[in-house]
Amino acid sequence: MIFSKPVTSSSVVHAMEGKQVANIHKKILLIDHETRIRVLMRRYLEKEGFIVDEASSGGQAIQKCYLNNGNYDLMLLDLSLPDMNGIEICKYMKHNYHEIPIIMLSEYSEEKDRIEGFKAGADDYVSKPFSPREVVLRIQSIVARTQGISLHDFKSTSSNEVLIDEILIQPSARRVLVQDNEVHLTPKEYELLYFLATHQERAFSREELLIQVWKSSHKEIYDQRTIDTHIKRLREKLFAQYSKGNEFIQTLWGYGYRFRSPE
Numbered sequence: 205m206i207f208s209k210p211v212t213s214s215s216v217v218h219a220m221e222g223k224q225v226a227n228i229h230k231k232i233l234l235i236d237h238e239t240r241i242r243v244l245m246r247r248y249l250e251k252e253g254f255i256v257d258e259a260s261s262g263g264q265a266i267q268k269c270y271l272n273n274g275n276y277d278l279m280l281l282d283l284s285l286p287d288m289n290g291i292e293i294c295k296y297m298k299h300n301y302h303e304i305p306i307i308m309l310s311e312y313s314e315e316k317d318r319i320e321g322f323k324a325g326a327d328d329y330v331s332k333p334f335s336p337r338e339v340v341l342r343i344q345s346i347v348a349r350t351q352g353i354s355l356h357d358f359k360s361t362s363s364n365e366v367l368i369d370e371i372l373i374q375p376s377a378r379r380v381l382v383q384d385n386e387v388h389l390t391p392k393e394y395e396l397l398y399f400l401a402t403h404q405e406r407a408f409s410r411e412e413l414l415i416q417v418w419k420s421s422h423k424e425i426y427d428q429r430t431i432d433t434h435i436k437r438l439r440e441k442l443f444a445q446y447s448k449g450n451e452f453i454q455t456l457w458g459y460g461y462r463f464r465s466p467e
Contacts (some may be wrong), residue, residue, distance in 0.1 A: 229253055229255045230277040231269060231275065231276050232254050232255070232276065232277065232279070232335050233257050233259065233265065233269065233278075233280070234258050234259070234280045235260075235264075235265040235279060236257075236260070236280070236284055237282060237285050237286050238260065238282070240369075241282070242260070244369065245339065246258065247372075248339075248340050249340060249343070250368060251365070251367065252344070253356065254343075257272070260284045260286075261285055261287045262287050262288030262290070265279075265293065266293070269297065273418055274304060276304050277304070277305075277347050277351070278304065278305050278343055278347055279305070279307070280306075280307050280343070281297075281305045281306050281308050281309065282310070283291060283308055283309065283310035283312065283317075284310070284312075285334075292324075294324040294325050294326055295324050296324060297325075302325075305327040305328075305346045305350050306325065307326065307327060307329070307339070307342060307387045308326040308329045309330050309339075310329065310330075311331070311332045312331070317329075327346055336367070366402060368404070368465055369465045370382055370445075370446045371385045371401070371446075371449075371452065372388070373398055375398065376393055379419070382446050382449060385445045387442065387444075388441075392418070393415050393438055393441070396413065396434050396435070396438065399413070399416055400453060400463035401452075401461075404463050404465070405462065405463070405464055406458060406463075407456055407461070407462045408461060409459055409460040410431045410432075410460050411428065412427065412460065413431050414431065429467065431455045431460075435453055435455075435461060439452075440455060446465040449464040452464065452466065
């Protein structure tokens with residue numbers, strides 16, 4: 205369903221300047237057919253103070269733009285949608301709502317794909333898989349540039365929180381939430397999870413984990429099965445709240461462990 209563009213005012217509020225503009229909650233239209241991606245990006249964006257509207261198809265995205273009079277500060281657009289081609293949606297949006305910047309998300313990373321996206325009017329192009337934190341920074345950079353505000357005006361509310369897929373770690377409270385449900389961990393279970401989660405994709409031997417988390421020295425003798433026991437309990441507790449919870453901490457046979465977000 206295609207709508208003609210309604211008569212609208214710009215989504216940028218020109219009458220307000222300086223700190224007043226910075227205090228406005230910026231509104232993002234997140235268009236992606238994958239529920240997992242939408243949930244993940246919504247959490248990251250809302251943590252940074254953004255208001256997020258979601259659409260799972262091109263038709264839904266066009267309808268939301270029409271009903272909201274195009275009042276979005278940026279669109280995050282998936283190239284592969286079930287009903288419409290992302291390139292065509294990008295062209296339509298740029299034709300009808302040219303003032304709204306668009307970041308295109310795509311599993312295609314070749315140069316010709318990026319060029320096609322930019323020719324369609326995309327302001328930026330991000331290949332999947334991507335870092336949610338990087339995408340948020342790109343969004344902040346583009347919104348700041350197009351609206352004439354400073355990046356410093358975006359107040360981060362996340363402090364040193366760690367958000368990975370469905371796991372949120374809040375160091376200030378030593379709390380772990382999985383799909384918004386608190387997981388009760390022992391002090392060492394928490395420290396082990398936090399250490400691994402803040403060193404994603406890095407492999408650690410059992411001895412290295414004993415040194416880093418248990419603060420043991422090479423001269424001290426510890427049973428490395430302690431690590432295996434704690435990992436087992438962590439997996440069980442995470443799995444109890446999330447069907448992929450036992451997949452975050454991967455075993456590297458004959459060596460140790462690595463933390464990685466499930467596919």
